Amino acid sequence: MSKISRRAFIGVSAAAAAVTVGQMGKSKAVAQQGPAIRVAQTDNVVNLYSSRHYDTDQTLYDSFTAATGVKVNLIEAEADPLIERIKSEGANSPADVLMTVDIGRLWRAEAEGLFQPISSNALNQAIPANLRHPEGLWYGFSKRARVIMYNKSKVNPAQLSTYEALVEPQWQGQILTRSSTNIYSISLVASMLAAHGPQETEAWVRGLVANFARPPEGNDTAQIQACAAGVGSLALANTYYLIRLAKSDTPEDRAVAEQVNIFFPNQRDRGTHVNISGAGVLKTAPNKEAAIRFLEHLATPESQAIFAQGNNEYPVVEGVTLDPILASYGSFKEDPINAAEIGRNSAEALRIMDRAGWK
The missing domain is CATH 3.40.190.10 (Periplasmic binding protein-like II)
Known part of the structure; x- marks a missing residue:
């Protein structure tokens, strides 16, 4: 994309x-x-x-x-x-x-x-x-579900809960994600806007940026590969990218998929962003x-x-x-948010990401 x-x-x-x-x-x-x-x-x-x-x-x-x-x-x-x-x-x-x-x-x-x-x-x-x-x-x-993927050797899934919790200090230097100009990133933040409003969402984005493992680069596959390699321990990615790796004819791809697992966030409240x-x-x-x-x-x-x-x-x-x-x-x-609301929030989401330093 x-x-x-x-x-x-x-x-x-x-x-x-x-x-x-x-x-x-x-x-x-x-x-x-x-x-x-x-x-x-x-x-x-x-x-x-x-x-x-x-x-x-x-x-x-x-x-x-x-x-x-x-x-x-x-x-x-x-x-x-x-x-x-x-x-x-x-x-x-x-x-x-x-x-x-x-x-x-x-x-x-x-x-x-x-x-x-x-x-x-x-x-x-x-x-x-x-x-x-x-x-x-x-x-x-x-x-397509945008989930938290984690390195199985570094993270106990019991440590995970919500998108909101990704700003906690324990994840400093651990979050891998795409750039703010990627439409998947924008839509995730737009869904947060619907749930929390602009002030809380901007505070969350700033906290997320502070926990980035590296400046955003690459597609979802690159985030999963970096997670498996230990560049960071958590990656935001769509589920089907991991399934592609798991089904790949290339042993190296399958090895990456073996090292990473999926966590569906926010299961005790509004649910995972789709x-x-x-x-x-x-x-x-x-x-x-x-x-x-x-x-x-x-x-x-x-x-x-x-x-x-x-x-x-x-x-x-x-x-x-x-x-x-x-x-x-x-x-x-x-x-269960209507997808139309996510679309309407997209431009404001991008402005928030700009202000918060999500490159």
């Missing part, structure tokens, strides 16, 4: 205040700026712009085509360039659906006025209310009905199993079997 520009993110927040929300086979390309050619409406195609970079997602598209006869044309790139492309294309955009990871990206597209509300009983019944926009602008289709990968129908979608059918397909038990097995994520639909290695780490209570 690429870094996000502080100026761009906070600028979107300001613009959001003025936005009133509520009113090809596989063809893969890199998102580029340039004029778009308006695609005629048809029931036989859906044009998907996606920043999910998982090859297993192709199974989702193939299964949709097999079930409906509707072809999926895929444009794949990072989220921010895709959002800029849709804005540049304007009313002539061929895009029907934007799919991306993390509520912060969905919120940015929402704040730019790119989505339209849709009404779908199938989606509303399948997807919990806290994992979808209240007005149907976007829906979550998979979950984020989503999700999608919405674009305001200018030329194939709206096909786009809605596509989203409904993503919420079927069959598709949810592909999400769960393909990228070691948690499904949003109850009763879907988890990847067995992920399941071996146990179940957990998740924070």
